[in-house]
Amino acid sequence: IYMDINVEIIHNILENASKRILDIYKQHQPKVDQKADHSPVTEADLLSNEMIVSHLKKYYPLIPVISEENQIPSYKIRSQWDYFWLLD
Numbered sequence: 001i002y003m004d005i006n007v008e009i010i011h012n013i014l015e016n017a018s019k020r021i022l023d024i025y026k027q028h029q030p031k032v033d034q035k036a037d038h039s040p041v042t043e044a045d046l047l048s049n050e051m052i053v054s055h056l057k058k059y060y061p062l063i064p065v066i067s068e069e070n071q072i073p074s075y076k077i078r079s080q081w082d083y084f085w086l087l088d
Contacts, residue, residue, distance in 0.1 A: 005060070013055040017048040045069060049087065056085050 021044045024030050030042040049069035056065050066072055067087040078084070 009059055013052055013059075016055075017051045020044075020051060021048050041069065052087060060085070 024044040030044045032040050035041050053065050065085040
């Protein structure tokens with residue numbers, strides 16, 4: 001798969017997610033939960049992840065996304081990918 005990646009689109013996706021995170025922190029201290037591995041995750045983390053993943057899938061539907069906030073596909077599946085987005 002080869003796709004033209006538009007850096008402006010990526011920048012806008014990340015900028016909008018960043019603004020939303022800041023809005024949450026301006027409104028209140030976000031609730032902190034724990035992931036299965038006992039690491040912290042906030043509502044801001046989850047919302048920004050959802051925003052970024054959904055927009056990446058919208059603009060680049062053929063490129064899979066790996067995110068620490070989502071279940072990670074097995075290595076058997078991932079090893080078949082030529083490209084992927086990695087969110088941390």
